[in-house]
Amino acid sequence: MxxxxxxxxxxxxxxxxxxxxxxxxxxxxxxxxxxxxxxxxxxxxxxxxxxxxxxxxxxxxxxxxxxxxxxxxxxxxxxxxxxxxxxxxxxxxxxxxxxxxxxxxxxxxxxxxxxxxxxxxxxxxxSPTNWPLxxxxxxxxxxxxxxxxxxxxxxxxxxxxxxxxxxxxxxxxxxxxxxxxxxxxxxxxxxxxxxxxxxxPIRTLFNRLQRLLSHLPLPVSSYIAQSVIRQELHGLVLRLTLALMIVAAGHLVQTQVAQFSGEVQTLTVSLLAVIAASWQLPLNRFLSAKREFLLSLPQSKICRATLLGQPLLLGLLLFQFWLHHGEHCWLQIGLLIMQISLIQIVTIRAERQFVLASLISTCAAMVLFVTLAN
Known part of the structure; x- marks a missing residue:
């Protein structure tokens, strides 16, 4: 070869x-x-x-x-x-x-x-004649x-x-x-x-930042959250890439069909919510693999709550990126939080129901938006 x-x-x-x-x-x-x-x-x-x-x-x-x-x-x-x-x-x-x-x-x-x-x-x-321009x-x-x-x-x-x-x-x-x-x-x-x-000097700046953070009295939950992100970094980048593609597509469709801009915005936000909620899948694996370790920590409930809050934080970050394209901000952010929470609850209990929960919550978000916005 x-x-x-x-x-x-x-x-x-x-x-x-x-x-x-x-x-x-x-x-x-x-x-x-x-x-x-x-x-x-x-x-x-x-x-x-x-x-x-x-x-x-x-x-x-x-x-x-x-x-x-x-x-x-x-x-x-x-x-x-x-x-x-x-x-x-x-x-x-x-x-x-x-x-x-x-x-x-x-x-x-x-x-x-x-x-x-x-x-x-x-x-x-x-035309080559237009290339200089x-x-x-x-x-x-x-x-x-x-x-x-x-x-x-x-x-x-x-x-x-x-x-x-x-x-x-x-x-x-x-x-x-x-x-x-x-x-x-x-x-x-x-x-x-x-x-x-x-x-x-990226490496020098990064080392200084690490030394600075090491001297800060950060809670144990922050280090646990960092370890999950480092372990699943590739999956996080994949989710950010898909989210960016959806934001770009939503922005384009919104400019082409202005009369349905609210519906396009809500569908885009719903898809971003599904991406954010899918972060619960690697969290389930981490919580299962490190169950005994997490239970042995003095603040195990806080650590678990910090981890379970990551999908919502990711969803809010994605929403902030989409925010300057959309309207109906408070209604859509409420639907985003509701959708992520619903998918998380279902996924924690049964991972196989993630797809079904995503479809049902997306449809419910669209129906609620049409009902409440009008």
Missing amino acids: TYWQMRLALLRHPISAALAAVNQSGLFVVAIMGTALPAVFFLILLNFGILLDATQPSPSRLPILLHLILLQLLLIGLMRDAILGSKARLLLISVPGHQADHKVSMLLATLVNPLLWPPLFILLST MGAQWLLPVLLLGIQWSGLFAPAPSLVYLSLIFLLSLLPLSQPMATWLLSEQGMITLLLMLLLCQKL
């Missing part, structure tokens, strides 16, 4: 395992890829079409750009170990051809990157490639960049600011921000 064939084989297995994990965890309820691939493909192209169309209003294009950057960072983070073959490094080093490791990794990441090809396809389908649009694939390289070979700076873009997406930016960010100068600024993150 050649080095290239081995890298492809190592890439294929984790992707298949991730898809199987999505199905087994019940997340396929919110990732309806299997039965709605044409609709998903159409939404992706429509998003890119709006983003690359300079005649569209800037406030509707900027969220798509920020969502795209966040999705690119999360997707590369999810696929990083599979692309680099991290779990088989010693085996790969023994195969002739490993000297081109970085080049092969970038090529593999480019081939399997679902966010890089649509803008290239759209840009190449335009589309400098900002052509900088988009360059930015995506830069994020891809950073996510593969500099994950810590990529996490800082992700945090900055996430904070930027939460700010109520004015139309002139949105227009500037979508211009050539704005795209170059986003690239320079990515390069600047590479130069930051």
Whole structure:
């Protein structure tokens, strides 16, 4: 087996395992890829079409750009170990051809990157005479490639960049600011921000932060919560990626069918609630595996309550990200809390009922919204 064939084989297995994990965890309820691939493909192209169309209003294009950057960072983070073959490094080093490791990794990441090809396809389908006028649009694939390289070979700076873009997406930016960010100068600024993150002493800052936290009188429950997140970090990133895709799709659909914006917002919030409530599945595994340890702690009930509160905190974080797109805030946040609580209660008692509880709670949230909003 050649080095290239081995890298492809190592890439294929984790992707298949991730898809199987999505199905087994019940997340396929919110990732309806299997039965709605044409609709998903159409939404992706429509998003890119709006983003690359300079005649569209800037406030509707900027969220798509920020969502795209966040999705690119999360997707590369999810696929990083599979692309680099991290779990088989010693085996790969023994195969002739490993000297081109970085080049092969970038090529593999480019081939399997679902966010890089649509803008290239759209840009190449335009008339070459218009290319000189589309400098900002052509900088988009360059930015995506830069994020891809950073996510593969500099994950810590990529996490800082992700945090900055996430904070930027939460700010109520004015139309002139949105227009500037979508211009050539704005795209170059986003690239320079990515390069600047590479130069930051991330490891030193992280070590100092760890030393600072170690001297704080944090409760035992906080360390237990951190251990769950570290143990299930891959699953958390997967949930954030799906949530971001739903937010992007909800934003797009809301702009296309303004007369049903309330219903679209409620459905989006309901799907985010299902994603957040699915965090109860790994919590069940942790609570079962560490049952005796948790019972031996002096504040075992507080630790358990802290863990069971994680799905709600995740749901509120996702809602905050969606918040600036929607209306009916208090009604929808009430439905979000109700839905997460209901799914949690059912999942704690019987994990197999997660899908059924998700479907029933989503339908109930839609009916309650239509009833109460009118």
